[in-house]
Amino acid sequence: MEKKTPLYEQHIALKGRxxxxxxxxxxxQYPTGVIAEHMAVRQHAGLFDVSHMGEALIEGPQAEQxxxxxxxxxxxxxxxxxxxxxxxxxxxxxxxxxLIVYRRSETSFFLVLNAANTEKDLAWLRAHLQGEAxxxxxxxxxxxxxxxxxxADKVLSGLADLEALPKKYYSFVEHVTVASVPCxxxxxxxxxxxxxxxxxxxxxxxxxxxxxxxxxxxxxxxxARDTLRLEASMPLYGxxxxxxxxxxxxxxxxxxxxDKEDFIGKSALMQLGEPARVRVGLKATGRGILRExxxxxxxxxxxxxxxxxxxxxxxxxxxxxxxxxTACSAPGTAVEVEVRGRxxxxxxxxxxxxxxxxxx
Amino acid sequence: MKIPNxxxxxxxxxxxxKLDETSARVGVTDYAQNQLxxxxxxNLPEVGDPVTPGESFADVESVKAxxxxxxxxGGTVSAINEExxxxxxxINEAPYDAWFIEVGEITEYxxxxxxxxxxxxxxxxxxxx
Numbered sequence: 446m447e448k449k450t451p452l453y454e455q456h457i458a459l460k461g462r463x464x465x466x467x468x469x470x471x472x473x474q475y476p477t478g479v480i481a482e483h484m485a486v487r488q489h490a491g492l493f494d495v496s497h498m499g500e501a502l503i504e505g506p507q508a509e510q511x512x513x514x515x516x517x518x519x520x521x522x523x524x525x526x527x528x529x530x531x532x533x534x535x536x537x538x539x540x541x542x543x544l545i546v547y548r549r550s551e552t553s554f555f556l557v558l559n560a561a562n563t564e565k566d567l568a569w570l571r572a573h574l575q576g577e578a579x580x581x582x583x584x585x586x587x588x589x590x591x592x593x594x595x596x597a598d599k600v601l602s603g604l605a606d607l608e609a610l611p612k613k614y615y616s617f618v619e620h621v622t623v624a625s626v627p628c629x630x631x632x633x634x635x636x637x638x639x640x641x642x643x644x645x646x647x648x649x650x651x652x653x654x655x656x657x658x659x660x661x662x663x664x665x666x667x668x669a670r671d672t673l674r675l676e677a678s679m680p681l682y683g684x685x686x687x688x689x690x691x692x693x694x695x696x697x698x699x700x701x702x703x704d705k706e707d708f709i710g711k712s713a714l715m716q717l718g719e720p721a722r723v724r725v726g727l728k729a730t731g732r733g734i735l736r737e738x739x740x741x742x743x744x745x746x747x748x749x750x751x752x753x754x755x756x757x758x759x760x761x762x763x764x765x766x767x768x769x770x771t772a773c774s775a776p777g778t779a780v781e782v783e784v785r786g787r788x789x790x791x792x793x794x795x796x797x798x799x800x801x802x803x804x805x
Numbered sequence: 806m807k808i809p810n811x812x813x814x815x816x817x818x819x820x821x822x823k824l825d826e827t828s829a830r831v832g833v834t835d836y837a838q839n840q841l842x843x844x845x846x847x848n849l850p851e852v853g854d855p856v857t858p859g860e861s862f863a864d865v866e867s868v869k870a871x872x873x874x875x876x877x878x879g880g881t882v883s884a885i886n887e888e889x890x891x892x893x894x895x896i897n898e899a900p901y902d903a904w905f906i907e908v909g910e911i912t913e914y915x916x917x918x919x920x921x922x923x924x925x926x927x928x929x930x931x932x933x934x
Contacts, residue, residue, distance in 0.1 A: 473869070474842060478842060478843045478897075479842055479843050479867070479868045479869065480843040480845075480868065481843075483868075668842070668868060668869055671869075672868055732846075732890075733846065733848075734846045734866045734871075736871075755868055755869075756845035756846065756866070756868050758868065763845075763846075785864075785871065
């Protein structure tokens with residue numbers, strides 16, 4: 446039986462089309478439609494219920510060392526108030542999950558986990574936590590709302606003191622009042638736009654959601670969340686990442702610090718040579734919509750497979766992410782993608798497909 | 806939800822408009838376009854292709870998924886609505902104007918419903934959700 450998020454009644458009232466996702470009942474779209482929701486985020490501001498995400502605290506005098514051993518990024522020297530993207534690897538260098546770590550103090554870290562992986566991640570963390578560090582699962586005690594888009598500040602301006610909000614991308618402020626509700630606010634997101642993610646107690650989530658809708662943010666469902674992240678070329682666990690795909694193939698080397706002390710997966714990654722396959726972007730040049738798990742061909746030879754694909758509403762073209770033999774992964778290379786028995790022409794293009802023009 | 810009286814309907818949510826005794830236009834209903842969501846791609850058959858009742862003759866893709874369309878009749882494709890290839894959103898905007906194909910030399914009809922029966926059928930479908 447799927448769980449309801451604290452905003453389930455709001456989704457029903459807004460006539461969201463509810464589907465089961467990662468153990469939760471969530472709207473795939475509202476009557477607005479996926480394309481209009483997507484465009485609202487690119488051009489104005491959109492609102493997402495992401496309360497299904499998992500959250501945990503790692504705390505203790507040796508929390509930093511414990512994270513350095515379990516996670517691939519570097520947490521030594523990370524300032525309080527910063528957020529950091531990282532991978533959690535297994536011994537073979539495959540990805541257990543990708544997550545964001547927030548440093549709350551010298552000895553306290555807040556982790557945000559993929560909903561579909563939360564149970565697996567918590568078990569992994571429990572099994573590998575070392576030294577004086579404890580794990581607390583907060584998943585059912587934290588609601589999360591994302592406000593994304595160039596007008597995120599405008600939407601929040603009547604509900605919060607803008608000066609109190611985090612100024613820099615991947616930073617956060619632990620105590621901000623939004624719509625009279627105490628929230629933790631981070632300048633992060635999964636859409637390729639500027640914006641915020643708000644964390645609060647579940648009981649307070651409906652008040653914040655309704656105030657944000659009133660302030661003009663467009664409620665967006667899982668459909669737009671997926672097209673936005675794909676257009677922005679952000680990997681999704683279960684698609685671009687999995688237990689046997691290493692992060693270097695995925696192009697996530699920036700989050701893997703091979704020069705730090707030992708961590709799980711390090712020795713396996715050190716032994717890998719040049720990756721045989723790499724993550725690339727494909728843009729359809731022929732007629733058709735690229736989807737996941739479709740074989741890629743060059744001159745009658747199968748050279749790779751797509752991992753996510755859709756019609757990208759802002760770019761107005763079908764794009765896919767794929768793993769392709771390194772030897773033929775150069776941007777500009779013409780390929781064919783096997784779309785339901787047909788071959789659709791496509792071209793390898795640099796990632797990201799879409800990059801916002803920076804305002805700050 | 807619009808269900809024009811002058812059309813006939815299938816259980817797979819296509820509409821059919823008889824043009825004369827042996828030819829008809831085929832499209833998808835308002836209910837179908839609403840369920841499918843924003844359409845972004847249409848694949849049509851070619852003029853001269855045979856169609857068979859209950860068998861797929863075209864497909865449409867939303868942002869999220871691919872769906873087949875099933876022919877209400879048996880016959881031969883006599884025209885296709887090429888406008889849809891470049892403007893699949895027309896199906897969402899005006900599903901009863903956005904015909905997919907014209908079928909000629911019709912030899913057989915599948916199970917079809919009139920507007921009242923189709924409305925009742927949609928209400929049942931809705932109740933299942």
